Amino acid sequence: MVLDDLGDSLRGTLKKIANAVHVDSKLIKEVVRDIQRALLQADVNVKLVLELTKKIEKRALQEKPPAGMSNREHVIHIVYDELVNILGDSRELPIKKQIIMMVGLYGQGKTTTCGKLATFFKKKGLRPVLIAGDVHRPAAYEQLKQISEQVKVPFYGDKSEKDAVKVVKEGLNKFKRVSDVIIVDTSGRHKLENDLISEMKDIFKATKPDEKLLVIDAATGQQAGPQAKAFNDAVKISGIVLTKLDGTAKGGGALSAASEVGAPIVFIGTGEHSGDFEKFEPAGFISRLLGMGDIKSLLEKAEESLKGKDAEKTARRIMSGKFTLHDMYDQMDMLSGMGSLRKIAEMLPGGFPGKAKVKQEDMDSTENKLQKFRVIMDSMTNEEMNDPTMVRSSRIKRIARGSGVENRDVKELIKYYNMTKRMMKGFSGNRKMRKNLMKQLQFGK
Ligand SMILES: Nc1nc2c(ncn2[C@@H]2O[C@H](COP(=O)(O)OP(=O)(O)OP(=O)(O)O)[C@@H](O)[C@H]2O)c(=O)[nH]1
Ligand SMILES: [Mg+2]
Structure with missing residues (x-):
C-alpha cells in the first residue's frame, strides 16, 4: 500500500514520544527531525514539510497541555493535528442531481474512476450516466462503454465524432431528463498543451459542471503540485480523486498537491475494480496512518508506570x-x-x-x-x-x-x-x- 513506509516511520516517532521519560525541547527537536525525514522520503513537497514541522515544533514547545492531558499525549496530538491540517478540509460530494466533469493527465485513472463514481451514486439510489468526452484516444470509447456495461448504467458516446464539445452536448441532451448524476469523462493529456487546455475549457463551458474532479495517480511524485495548479487555473478544481493507493509508490507528492491547490481530496481509489473506492476523510486517514489506536494504549501504559x-x-x-x-x-x-x-x-x-x-x-x-x-x-x-x-x-x-x-x-x-x-x-x-x-x-x- 502507498504510504506504508511513511506510516511505519511516523508510528516509530510517536512511540518514541509515548515512551519518553521527559518531553523536553531536546526530544521535540529530535521528533521534528524524524518527521521531516519521513515526509521527505515519502516525497512530500519540501516547502510543505518545512512549514508543517516548524508549526509542530512551535506548538509543541509553546503550548501547555490542556487539563487532563499529559505532555506526551499533547505532543502526539499536535503532530496528528498538523498532519490532518495539511490534507485540508474534509468534503463529501453531495448526494443530489449534478454534473461531474473528470480531468487529469494521461493514464491517471479518470475513466476507471467514472465507473467507480457511477457505482457509488447508484448505491445511494441516484441514476448515474456516463458520457465519453474523450475523443482522442481510439480505445477510450470502448473502455467507457465496457465499464458502463459492467456497472450497469446508461452510456453515451460517438465513435466517429472528433469534436468533444459536440459529443458532450449530445449526451447532456439525451440524458437531461432521465438521469440524476451525469459523469463526463475527458481525454488525458501528456502535459498541459494549449489546444488541450482550450478543449477542456470548452467542455467546461458546454457542460457547466457542478463538480470538477481532478484525478491524480498516487505515484505522481513532485510534479503533482504544479500539475494540479495548472488544472486548477484552467477549470477551478472542486475535488481531487487520488488513485492507485493500492500500489507501492511513495504517495507524498500527490498528497501535497491537494494542499498546494487547496482542493479537498474527496475519494481514493484502491484497485482496478469499480468497488475499490473509498470516501476520503483526512482525520480518519491520518489516524490510520499513524496507528493512533496503538499509540493510545501505549500512552496509557506509560502514564501508569510513570x-x-x-x-x-x-x-x-x-x-x-x-x-x-x-x-x-x-x-x-x-x-x-x-x-x-x-x-x-x-x-x-x-x-x-x-x-x-x-x-x-x-x-x-x-x-x-x-x-x-x-x-x-x-x-x-x-x-x-x-x-x-x-x-x-x-x-x-x-x-x-x-x-x-x-x-x-x-x-x-x-x-x-x-x-x-x-x-x-x-x-x-x-x-x-x-x-x-x-x-x-x-x-x-
Ligand atoms: N491498481 C489500481 N489501478 C488503477 C486504479 N485506478 C485506475 N487504475 C488503472 O490505471 C490504468 C489507467 O486508468 P484509466 O482509467 O484508463 O486512466 P485515464 O486517466 O482514463 O487514462 P487516459 O484516458 O488514457 O488519459 C488502468 O489500467 C486502470 O485499471 C486504482 O485505484 N488502482
Ligand atoms: Mg480515460
Whole structure:
C-alpha cells in the first residue's frame, strides 16, 4: 500500500514520544527531525514539510497541555493535528442531481474512476450516466462503454465524432431528463498543451459542471503540485480523486498537491475494480496512518508506570517531612484531586494538626486558587521554591510584581504551603494515612 513506509516511520516517532521519560525541547527537536525525514522520503513537497514541522515544533514547545492531558499525549496530538491540517478540509460530494466533469493527465485513472463514481451514486439510489468526452484516444470509447456495461448504467458516446464539445452536448441532451448524476469523462493529456487546455475549457463551458474532479495517480511524485495548479487555473478544481493507493509508490507528492491547490481530496481509489473506492476523510486517514489506536494504549501504559514511580518517590519525601514548593507545584493536580483543605483535614486522625483554624471560604476556594498559585510559583527562584521560609517582605513584593498579583496572594500561597506541609507530615505517623496518600498521589490525576 502507498504510504506504508511513511506510516511505519511516523508510528516509530510517536512511540518514541509515548515512551519518553521527559518531553523536553531536546526530544521535540529530535521528533521534528524524524518527521521531516519521513515526509521527505515519502516525497512530500519540501516547502510543505518545512512549514508543517516548524508549526509542530512551535506548538509543541509553546503550548501547555490542556487539563487532563499529559505532555506526551499533547505532543502526539499536535503532530496528528498538523498532519490532518495539511490534507485540508474534509468534503463529501453531495448526494443530489449534478454534473461531474473528470480531468487529469494521461493514464491517471479518470475513466476507471467514472465507473467507480457511477457505482457509488447508484448505491445511494441516484441514476448515474456516463458520457465519453474523450475523443482522442481510439480505445477510450470502448473502455467507457465496457465499464458502463459492467456497472450497469446508461452510456453515451460517438465513435466517429472528433469534436468533444459536440459529443458532450449530445449526451447532456439525451440524458437531461432521465438521469440524476451525469459523469463526463475527458481525454488525458501528456502535459498541459494549449489546444488541450482550450478543449477542456470548452467542455467546461458546454457542460457547466457542478463538480470538477481532478484525478491524480498516487505515484505522481513532485510534479503533482504544479500539475494540479495548472488544472486548477484552467477549470477551478472542486475535488481531487487520488488513485492507485493500492500500489507501492511513495504517495507524498500527490498528497501535497491537494494542499498546494487547496482542493479537498474527496475519494481514493484502491484497485482496478469499480468497488475499490473509498470516501476520503483526512482525520480518519491520518489516524490510520499513524496507528493512533496503538499509540493510545501505549500512552496509557506509560502514564501508569510513570505515575507509580513518581508517586512512590514523592510520597517517601513528603512523609520524611521534606515537602518543598517544587513538590507542591508538581503535585498540584493531585492536591486538587484531594479536594479542599477541609477534606484533607478530615482525613487526618484527631483533626487538623497544630490546631490551625481554616476558614470555610479559604477551604472552598482552594481549587480555584491552585491555578493562581502556579503562576506565582513561576515567578519564584529555585532557592525560594526549596525553602519558602525565606519568602518575606521584599521578596513577596518582587514575586507579586513578577506574577501580576497582590502581595496578599503571595502570602496566601505561603500559608497554604505551610498548612499542606504540616498535614503531609501528619500522614507519616499513621500507616492508614500513608496508604491513603500513596493512593491519592497515584490516582489523584
Ligand atoms: N491498481 C489500481 N489501478 C488503477 C486504479 N485506478 C485506475 N487504475 C488503472 O490505471 C490504468 C489507467 O486508468 P484509466 O482509467 O484508463 O486512466 P485515464 O486517466 O482514463 O487514462 P487516459 O484516458 O488514457 O488519459 C488502468 O489500467 C486502470 O485499471 C486504482 O485505484 N488502482
Ligand atoms: Mg480515460
